[in-house]
Amino acid sequence: MPKLLMYLMSVLLLGSKACNSNILGDFAKIFKSVDKTELYAIDAFPTPAQEQDLSKTYIADYKVMEYLPLSADEAASLKLAAVNIRNYDALNVKSCPFIAKYAVRFTTAKEQLTYIISPTPCGKTRLVFSANTKIKDKSMDLTQENGLEAAIQKVVEKSTVK
């Protein structure tokens, strides 16, 4: 079966590449021109705009609890993990509540894309775009042992040691 399947995938699925490339959606293009990558520890739930404290910082309505500085290598790892489709489950979803813990923000000259991360065991991500884009926000389940959480964890562990 694997041989047959590989054959089918290589020959027959050529015509479906247009579909495949859309797993991550149009936002994947943003990563070609990311200027800045930032990582934050955030509150578990978003705060409605009218209830937000003006003295605090919010990302996609989530209160920032801590800014986690990134080295160039760590920023590159996060960017790679964010764009790797193997980190996302396109088929199945877990029936658990999204409890946010981290936000990763990618900034280009024109727009911002923020990944809100709910870590394992309820591994999920919400992609929130800056208001000047027409791309709709998106939710996806993260795969088990995904690279995105692993990249974040490395930064968090480094910050904890300090």
Added chain:
Amino acid sequence: MRKLCYSKAFFILAAFCFAASLLPAQDLFELKFTDKIGVKYKGLLVIFNDTKMYMRIAYNAEDMYKVVQVDYSSEHGDTDGSEYLALMGSNPRFITQAGKYGYNPDHLIFLEDQDLPYLTDDPDDTSKLLQAESFKTLSKKDITDAYLREFYASEEADYKAMRKMYGLDLSTVNIKKTPPNTFTGATTLHLVIAANTNIGDIGMSCARDQASLTAEFKGIASSLGIAYKQYLINGDNFTKSAVVNSLSSMVPGVNDIVIFVYRGHGFRWSDQQSAWPQLDMRSSPYTRIDANTALDLDFVFKTIKGKGGRLNIVLGDCCNSSIDITSPITGSEFLAMQANNNYNSDKLRDLFMNYKGSLMATSASPGEVSWANNANGGFFTVSFLQSLREEISYMRDDTADWRDLITNTVNGAKRKSSKGVCSNCTTQNGIYHYDVAPKN
């Protein structure tokens, strides 16, 4: 939008199959194909449940009409981001005379953007790959006695069962049996569904399950000739108070059946002892999880049980994994499918009218997540519907039994979430409390 990439054929099976081995009871499909030397084949694919399926293939060869049966197992997954569904054939055996030549079992491969499946009888020789000429779901109007006789001998058990299922057996169609219900008085089936249809990640799967469940139980009530009352808590009305109010307003009689199904997010407090999950009654991510939004499934069960209905079924299709929030201290406790009406009415009546007691089940053990598929619904809910249909099917020889049904539901969801079927999932092991017994 990704969904637009699915082909009709893939959707037909994917909707029914739900992750490859997730096939509902007694669905029939017809497949036609022609081999490289021009022999035409007509296949009848029979799906019993997620572990049992076969295809009868009829064709002419060696100046003989031949029918062969091939067993099938399924594999579902994605490669390079594209979904596939493979039905792997094995154990071919002739129903008619075999003739001089044997039959190599065909393997069927459904790809998400191909209208028709591919076939081969040799996975190692890709030059033998064929594409089917047609593939369709068979409806009741397609199933005639002559059609079934193309594939079955008249004495075969499956032939007889299908004749009953599709209303071709006049002995079961014309004779209206007296219900062997041992209860007197009217019976109402109360169906309470709390489904988080608005939430972004699983809303679509919840809506699908809600549609399947309502169609199924409405059909069951109609078949049994009993009253039906449904209470839907969904959309913007998906709140803890709406569930509380629905349960408060429900007054089941002593012969009534109460079925409660929860489809949504579930969790457990970090300091929770009970094995049963908390139901997350929030439809907006802006709402914080607290005592006003969390509902204990066990509390729902006890509340329903306390109302005195004859048969109480409480199902929670949700995660049972811990969140980093401790249990809040509260001052007071308070509370993809289409309907398939090919029921064996005797078994249906047995199951719903001649049992009493209470049953609670949830889709995952403490610490586990529970899985859903947006195209098809929750693994547990789909397994429940599959098991229910199987339990009341003409194709089963044994008597209908709630313990079999719930055991098959739990096992079905476990299988659907196992690595062989769902590569990205973690296995969910549902749990249940069983206190149901025959009335007599």
